[in-house]
Amino acid sequence: MLTQAAIALGNIFAWPNFGFLTLGTLVGIVVGCLPGLTATMALALLVPFTFTMPAMQGLIMLGGLYIGAMYGGAISATLINTPGTPSAIATTFDGFPLAKKGMAQHSLVAAAYSSMIGGLFGTVLLLFLSPPLARMALQFGPAEYFWMAVFGLTIIATLSTESILKGLIGGALGLLLSTVGISPIAGDVRFTFGIPSLQGGIDLIVALIGFFSLPQVLEMVEEYHVNKHIGAFSPKPGITLEVVKELTRKPGLLLRSSLVGTIVGIIPGAGGNIASLLSYNEAVRWSSRPEEFGQGTIDGVAAAEAANNAVVPGALTPLLTLGIPGSPAAAVFLGTLLLHGLRPGPELFTEFGEITYALIFSLAVSSVVMFVMGVCGSQWFARMINFPISFLAPMVTFLSVIGSYAIRNNYLDVVAMLGFGFLGYVSRKLGFHPGPIVLGLILGPMAEQGLVQGMIIGRASGSIIQYFFCRPLSAVFILLSFISALWPFLAKSYRRQMKRG
Amino acid sequence: MFNSDLTAASLLLGICTLTWARAMHFSPMGGVFVRFVIGILALLGFILLLKGLWLPEMVLVKGTGDYRLVLLVALLMTFYVALIPYLGFLVASILLFALTCWLLDRRAHAEKHFLRSCSAGIGLTLLFFFAFKYGLSVPLPMGVLWG
Numbered sequence: 036m037l038t039q040a041a042i043a044l045g046n047i048f049a050w051p052n053f054g055f056l057t058l059g060t061l062v063g064i065v066v067g068c069l070p071g072l073t074a075t076m077a078l079a080l081l082v083p084f085t086f087t088m089p090a091m092q093g094l095i096m097l098g099g100l101y102i103g104a105m106y107g108g109a110i111s112a113t114l115i116n117t118p119g120t121p122s123a124i125a126t127t128f129d130g131f132p133l134a135k136k137g138m139a140q141h142s143l144v145a146a147a148y149s150s151m152i153g154g155l156f157g158t159v160l161l162l163f164l165s166p167p168l169a170r171m172a173l174q175f176g177p178a179e180y181f182w183m184a185v186f187g188l189t190i191i192a193t194l195s196t197e198s199i200l201k202g203l204i205g206g207a208l209g210l211l212l213s214t215v216g217i218s219p220i221a222g223d224v225r226f227t228f229g230i231p232s233l234q235g236g237i238d239l240i241v242a243l244i245g246f247f248s249l250p251q252v253l254e255m256v257e258e259y260h261v262n263k264h265i266g267a268f269s270p271k272p273g274i275t276l277e278v279v280k281e282l283t284r285k286p287g288l289l290l291r292s293s294l295v296g297t298i299v300g301i302i303p304g305a306g307g308n309i310a311s312l313l314s315y316n317e318a319v320r321w322s323s324r325p326e327e328f329g330q331g332t333i334d335g336v337a338a339a340e341a342a343n344n345a346v347v348p349g350a351l352t353p354l355l356t357l358g359i360p361g362s363p364a365a366a367v368f369l370g371t372l373l374l375h376g377l378r379p380g381p382e383l384f385t386e387f388g389e390i391t392y393a394l395i396f397s398l399a400v401s402s403v404v405m406f407v408m409g410v411c412g413s414q415w416f417a418r419m420i421n422f423p424i425s426f427l428a429p430m431v432t433f434l435s436v437i438g439s440y441a442i443r444n445n446y447l448d449v450v451a452m453l454g455f456g457f458l459g460y461v462s463r464k465l466g467f468h469p470g471p472i473v474l475g476l477i478l479g480p481m482a483e484q485g486l487v488q489g490m491i492i493g494r495a496s497g498s499i500i501q502y503f504f505c506r507p508l509s510a511v512f513i514l515l516s517f518i519s520a521l522w523p524f525l526a527k528s529y530r531r532q533m534k535r536g
Numbered sequence: 537m538f539n540s541d542l543t544a545a546s547l548l549l550g551i552c553t554l555t556w557a558r559a560m561h562f563s564p565m566g567g568v569f570v571r572f573v574i575g576i577l578a579l580l581g582f583i584l585l586l587k588g589l590w591l592p593e594m595v596l597v598k599g600t601g602d603y604r605l606v607l608l609v610a611l612l613m614t615f616y617v618a619l620i621p622y623l624g625f626l627v628a629s630i631l632l633f634a635l636t637c638w639l640l641d642r643r644a645h646a647e648k649h650f651l652r653s654c655s656a657g658i659g660l661t662l663l664f665f666f667a668f669k670y671g672l673s674v675p676l677p678m679g680v681l682w683g
Contacts, residue, residue, distance in 0.1 A: 200584060204548065207577040211555065214570045223566030226558060256609045257601035259640055425640035426653040429633045430660060432613055437664065441674050446621060453617050457610065465540045466593065483569040
């Protein structure tokens with residue numbers, strides 16, 4: 036194993052492999068920062084280019100692209116409050132407030148650094164712990180998925196800074212929106228109003244672009260007579276060192292976020308969006324200054340970005356060890372492996388060890404390359420907030436149309452995006468943050484499928500209650516959900532007692 | 537000033553009534569989650585209604601924001617999306633850039649920005665159009681007049 040790993044590492048730095056890795060990372064960053072163009076789409080677009088390449092080169096380039104795209108999402112999340120990929124939802128919570136304070140470069144460097152740590156951490160776990168972790172992920176049944184979704188929904192308590200009641204309503208609205216389309220088990224056609232395109236449900240990316248980018252455009256326009264720009268950025272020397280030093284002093288934050296990202300990545304069906312939200316929630320809970328989150332703190336950006344990049348090696352774990360693609364992006368990797376005659380399973384680590392280890396190491400090396408590119412580009416990206424709003428407003432609208440159309444090549448998605456945009460603007464005015472709505476939309480399908488499948492299995496095995504409440508992993512998630520839901524109240528009373536005492 | 541809690545609660549309870557009426561016709565397994573969510577939403581809407589009556593949250597409609605301009609830009613966005621199937625993505629986007637820049641800069645007495653923003657926007661539209669359509673082979677919405 037060691038010999039193969041050493042040869043693989045050497046191969047990555049050999050020409051032209053390193054060139055392809057760098058190119059893949061760069062393309063990933065560019066695609067990731069464009070709202071609506073996801074990592075999966077970029078991977079799928081690049082696969083045909085790898086047909087004629089040797090397997091190692093193709094996989095190295097795809098690995099770089101996946102890592103780059105995950106980071107790229109943070110660029111638009113910071114600069115225009117629009118997550119470039121769904122995984123960057125949580126990055127908007129603190130990235131954009133930082134940009135408005137003129138600290139866009141701080142946010143971008145924090146995103147690049149924490150993404151690198153997340154990628155490296157996940158790769159180390161993939162190298163040494165992949166078989167037992169993948170087996171653990173297979174213990175997840177419908178009940179565990181249902182409780183995991185419930186646990187995810189408890190994040191609403193953290194996301195709702197103004198009113199928990201409105202946060203809960205937003206979450207429930209998101210869950211209701213997620214039921215549009217054909218039901219997963221019974222096949223009922225729900226809330227489609229006779230429109231065939233709605234049978235596939237509401238696309239998450241369309242909703243994401245609508246809820247985050249168009250309301251931002253309208254808010255920029257609302258204040259245009261006062262502010263002609265989003266913020267004012269002037270490059271200062273030493274920002275990179277300052278941010279890296281500050282984050283290095285918080286190893287707990289980075290390691291915890293990376294661990295959350297890797298574990299969520301391994302679980303089939305749970306992706307970077309869930310990982311970054313869970314990690315953000317944990318960062319708020321463990322912070323000594325939770326009130327700073329949402330106002331523009333690099334800790335919030337670091338928590339989200341470390342987690343979503345750690346998802347990349349995590350998502351490849353069940354694929355490489357068991358042949359189970361746990362995410363759409365991993366499915367593209369599976370297709371590429373099969374195209375090159377490589378069958379996932381134990382042989383990947385023995386017979387084709389050099390290629391497999393090259394793919395694994397490419398994730399680590401491209402994380403470093405991505406960090407260098409991110410840091411070098413940060414002061415140029417950050418200048419975007421100096422552009423006049425009269426230019427940015429139509430540009431964001433135009434990118435939103437491209438992004439929402441490119442998902443399914445469906446004009447109705449553009450109309451839906453526009454509708455969500457206006458709804459998002461009005462709901463913000465009524466005090467509803469888009470975060471909980473989108474969270475409900477993400478977790479809804481997982482919760483519904485888990486609930487319905489669990490009810491069927493429970494009924495067949497004698498007791499639905501026993502099936503949902505008496506499994507060890509379910510019990511862990513129920514306990515975590517209780518702790519997470521009660522945490523804001525417990526923390527508040529603890530702080531009050533500390534002040535008194 | 538208006539009571540945002542009462543407005544939101546009325547809207548929510550209206551949504552719950554409409555969706556419940558449709559959810560009555562779903563099969564037991566296809567409707568179990570929907571009915572559960574509507575139940576929760578109705579309960580939360582009712583709590584919000586009570587809060588609106590006892591501890592209302594008042595929202596100032598006319599604050600510092602220029603809501604007339606927001607309405608105009610929102611209309612412009614709607615026209616943009618409505619025009620895409622007729623004019624095609626390229627022409628409609630060029631129109632969007634030109635009209636939005638003109639509207640914003642004229643209203644803010646920043647006419648000097650207009651030419652710069654507008655020409656940069658049109659350049660960007662062309663760049664993205666050709667990069668997506670011919671570089672990445674990502675299809676963009678086509679129109680009757682211009683594909």
